[in-house]
Amino acid sequence: MRSTLLTVAAALLMLGASPAANAKGCIKGAVVGGVAGHYAGHHGMLGAAAGCLYGRHHAKEQDKQRQQQGQVNGQGKL
Secondary structure, rough: OOOEEEHHHHHHHHHHHHHOOOEEEEEEHHHHHHHHHHHOOOHHHHHOOOHHHHHHHHHHHHHHHHHHHHHHHOOOOO
């Protein structure tokens, strides 16, 4: 258990030091999904893949909302 926590902590530190990836939301979703999948029956890889897909979808939705708000605010409307 302790070695697992140390491995996850080391991976998060390395991810934090690396430059941002183009796949917004994928890394965070993969980490959360992998941990959840591991504790839900040792399906960490499946959870990471699902988390990456969900994180990417969520990031796209946020980008759409930001673009729509930018267009509304750019026209002088509140």
